[in-house]
Amino acid sequence: MKSKIKSSWAEPYKMKVVELLKMTDRPQRLKSIKEAGYNTFLLKSEDVYIDLLTDSGTSAMSDRQWAGMMLGDEAYAGSRNFYHLEKVIQTLYGYKYIIPTHQGRGAENILSKALIKKGDIIPGNMYFTTTRLHQELAGAKFVDVIIDEAHDPASEHPFKGNVDMDKLKQVVEKYGAKRIPYVCIATSVNMAGGQPISMQNLKDLRAYTTKLGIRIIHDMTRVAENAYFIQQREAGYAKKSIRAIVKEINSYTDGATMSAKKDALVNIGGFLATNEWDVYEEARNLVVIYEGLHTYGGLAGRDMEAMAIGIEESLSDEHIRARIGQVEYLGQKMLDYGIPIVLPIGGHGIFVDAKKFLPHLTQDQFPAQTLSAEVYLEAGVRTMERGVVSAGRKSNGENYYPKLELVRFTIPRRVYTQAHMDVIAESINSVFLRRDKIKGLKMVYEPKYLRFFQARFERLK
Numbered sequence: 001m002k003s004k005i006k007s008s009w010a011e012p013y014k015m016k017v018v019e020l021l022k023m024t025d026r027p028q029r030l031k032s033i034k035e036a037g038y039n040t041f042l043l044k045s046e047d048v049y050i051d052l053l054t055d056s057g058t059s060a061m062s063d064r065q066w067a068g069m070m071l072g073d074e075a076y077a078g079s080r081n082f083y084h085l086e087k088v089i090q091t092l093y094g095y096k097y098i099i100p101t102h103q104g105r106g107a108e109n110i111l112s113k114a115l116i117k118k119g120d121i122i123p124g125n126m127y128f129t130t131t132r133l134h135q136e137l138a139g140a141k142f143v144d145v146i147i148d149e150a151h152d153p154a155s156e157h158p159f160k161g162n163v164d165m166d167k168l169k170q171v172v173e174k175y176g177a178k179r180i181p182y183v184c185i186a187t188s189v190n191m192a193g194g195q196p197i198s199m200q201n202l203k204d205l206r207a208y209t210t211k212l213g214i215r216i217i218h219d220m221t222r223v224a225e226n227a228y229f230i231q232q233r234e235a236g237y238a239k240k241s242i243r244a245i246v247k248e249i250n251s252y253t254d255g256a257t258m259s260a261k262k263d264a265l266v267n268i269g270g271f272l273a274t275n276e277w278d279v280y281e282e283a284r285n286l287v288v289i290y291e292g293l294h295t296y297g298g299l300a301g302r303d304m305e306a307m308a309i310g311i312e313e314s315l316s317d318e319h320i321r322a323r324i325g326q327v328e329y330l331g332q333k334m335l336d337y338g339i340p341i342v343l344p345i346g347g348h349g350i351f352v353d354a355k356k357f358l359p360h361l362t363q364d365q366f367p368a369q370t371l372s373a374e375v376y377l378e379a380g381v382r383t384m385e386r387g388v389v390s391a392g393r394k395s396n397g398e399n400y401y402p403k404l405e406l407v408r409f410t411i412p413r414r415v416y417t418q419a420h421m422d423v424i425a426e427s428i429n430s431v432f433l434r435r436d437k438i439k440g441l442k443m444v445y446e447p448k449y450l451r452f453f454q455a456r457f458e459r460l461k
């Protein structure tokens with residue numbers, strides 16, 4: 001098969017500092033993964049060679065960001081770094097009121113508490129683990145209104161993050177607009193494989209929700225990556241900058257939660273943004289209980305400075321092209337080997353279809369968890385399960401059985417090289433060649449919340 005690898009995505013930066021890695025052998029890795037209960041979250045990072053667990057908080061900061069850290073104003077209240085961050089968010093993202101939080105879920109907690117009443121319904125374009133849990137803990141029920149194609153790993157729909165407007169209308173008819181405080185829209189839908197939502201869909205959604213007086217709250221964790229796909233795929237956007245596209249996306253929404261640990265190129269941080277004074281006031285009251293004063297929200301001054309600079313860097317066209325170019329390079333190599341992956345290739349990583357990879361395992365034998373453990377064993381590459389374990393249980397105790405049973409190879413930003421991508425592709429191929437002999441897992445410990453983080457497994461005989 002002829003490969004479609006593009007060779008023109010070279011990085012717009014060079015290396016000034018490197019971090020040495022520990023190399024391990026197979027017996028060491030077997031011991032480590034057993035001790036970790038076959039859960040890659042429980043591995044020690046120093047036992048990992050290439051860490052693709054997440055793109056969250058794992059970016060390499062630039063020299064400008066590190067220099068910014070030295071400009072931290074560590075005052076308890078009114079740090080100048082807060083005002084810098086506020087200005088950057090207002091100018092580049094276009095939201096009015098900003099509250100920093102320690103990371104994304106801190107913002108989700110406050111937003112859910114500020115807007116949700118018991119019995120409310122939150123429609124959204126697929127769930128995210130922490131987002132949905134905060135909505136549920138605040139008393140709401142989440143309803144998935146993403147298009148069906150998003151649940152089909154093989155569908156090559158260019159905007160698998162789109163909302164199905166008919167599904168949304170049915171939810172509104174069933175429950176009434178009064179019970180829907182907001183529609184929760186993620187850009188670059190993580191659980192669907194980093195799939196984008198189109199500008200047209202956002203416009204349709206805005207027109208519809210405005211009529212009903214329903215807000216749109218934007219999970220903008222990976223908004224720049226979404227903007228890149230709009231630039232590449234949507235008519236009328238090829239000549240627009242990432243900056244302009246991001247600002248237009250945000251303009252169709254009323255507020256946002258952000259984990260700055262992804263797109264915004266920092267190791268810690270997040271924020272909540274809103275255009276409504278009342279919501280801001282309530283959130284500002286809540287933030288002091290859960291995070292800290294509203295001008296630091298659980299962050300040091302230096303963290304806010306690094307975030308302000310990171311946001312600016314993340315919106316450069318050259319940055320995002322190299323970023324997604326690297327992800328596409330890896331995805332194409334896997335396709336060349338015949339590995340079943342979610343298509344189209346998403347923004348922040350490659351999602352391997354574990355049901356297709358290990359068709360002899362049932363979902364109760366945790367195919368994605370199993371595959372993730374095998375990939376570690378093969379070459380010290382750490383990935384993450386995004387399937388039945390991540391989906392967790394419903395409030396009545398039954399398991400959610402998601403259609404997607406995936407292993408996520410998430411690529412940290414500005415961290416690994418093209419040769420690392422080659423090693424990753426070669427190691428998953430080695431596992432692919434011995435896939436028939438791979439046995440599943442059973443869960444032997446299950447935590448109450450977000451079980452994928454700490455669950456433990458044993459290999460089936």
Ligand code: F0G
Pocket residue numbers: 053054055056103104105106128130131186190219221258259260261269270
């Ligand atoms: N929303 C999305 C879409 C996310 O991907 C995450 C985190 C959050 C919210 C929560 O943000 O971690 O800063 O509290 N995703 C990480 C991941 C954990 O690996 O995908 P947080």
